Amino acid sequence: MARIADLLHAGRTFSFEFFPPKTDAATVVLEQTIAELAPLAPSFVSITYGAGGTTRSLTHDLVARIRKESAITPMAHLTCVGHRRNEIDEILDQYEGVGVENILALGGDQPADPMDHKPSDYRHAIELVEQIAERGSFSIGVAAHPECHPKSESRVNDRHHLAAKLSKADFAITQFFFEAHHYFTMVDELKALGVDKPIVPGIMPVTNNAQVKRMAELSGAVFPKWLEEKLAAADGDEVQRIGVAAATELCAELLAGGAPGLHFYTMNRSTATREVYANLGLPLS
Numbered sequence: 001m002a003r004i005a006d007l008l009h010a011g012r013t014f015s016f017e018f019f020p021p022k023t024d025a026a027t028v029v030l031e032q033t034i035a036e037l038a039p040l041a042p043s044f045v046s047i048t049y050g051a052g053g054t055t056r057s058l059t060h061d062l063v064a065r066i067r068k069e070s071a072i073t074p075m076a077h078l079t080c081v082g083h084r085r086n087e088i089d090e091i092l093d094q095y096e097g098v099g100v101e102n103i104l105a106l107g108g109d110q111p112a113d114p115m116d117h118k119p120s121d122y123r124h125a126i127e128l129v130e131q132i133a134e135r136g137s138f139s140i141g142v143a144a145h146p147e148c149h150p151k152s153e154s155r156v157n158d159r160h161h162l163a164a165k166l167s168k169a170d171f172a173i174t175q176f177f178f179e180a181h182h183y184f185t186m187v188d189e190l191k192a193l194g195v196d197k198p199i200v201p202g203i204m205p206v207t208n209n210a211q212v213k214r215m216a217e218l219s220g221a222v223f224p225k226w227l228e229e230k231l232a233a234a235d236g237d238e239v240q241r242i243g244v245a246a247a248t249e250l251c252a253e254l255l256a257g258g259a260p261g262l263h264f265y266t267m268n269r270s271t272a273t274r275e276v277y278a279n280l281g282l283p284l285s
Helices: 004-010 024-040 056-069 085-097 125-133 155-168 180-192 209-219 225-232 237-256 271-280
Strands: 013-018 044-047 074-079 102-106 139-144 171-176 199-203 261-265
Touching: 004 013, 004 139, 004 171, 013 024, 013 199, 024 271, 044 056, 056 074, 056 085, 074 085, 074 125, 085 125, 102 125, 125 139, 125 155, 139 155, 155 171, 155 180, 171 209, 171 261, 180 199, 180 237, 199 237, 225 237, 237 261, 237 271
Parallel strands: 013 044, 013 261, 044 074, 074 102, 102 139, 139 171, 171 199, 199 261
Antiparallel strands: none
């Protein structure tokens, strides 16, 4: 296993995100996806964490299983909204106990149902970053929004909050976006604030037009008109072909511009990621 900060220091990383399955059928799908992506030799994989801790045990079990049963380096997502500090300490104790060295520290949201809301000791993700950093045993990542967090008061405010998180964390992974200039502008704005930590761009090839548009709206990413027009008359396999082509162009531009790696949001499927990987001519294991 390895600390992601060390992997990024050594060179470019190529990584994938999964979410913990909730049914036996979904577990089979994810196991197949991991097997299909294994030849791509990912630098690491990340596992999401449900709003308010709704997948707490599922996330832990999947991360621990990957850590124990494979050579792949896992990173656990951890959100703090809806948690007490002692709960977070318990979760971190459990990860230390199974040898997990990497955490993506996030603010997160309360569950959609107000009846499921829980009291919280946290207002912002930086409080979680600071708590994890006190231990000294984890490589810490944070989230970055190239087009700014949808709840940010302003662009300036957004960048200052991100710079503050990166003063304590080791690296950032961005929410997905569709045009490279958003990423490079963010990196330049952070450099102006003295930030020199690696910021890995997050990539989500469009395979389902409506689904990705909804997710983009929630994350604050603009779904560009040129891509929407290309997809308007497409259906079925044509949607994925267009989405993969657009993602390939984006990745090529990001790598040419010096991005420290690529992080693919797989939605627990492998095909689009494998196709982009092949189009870029990236090495296999």
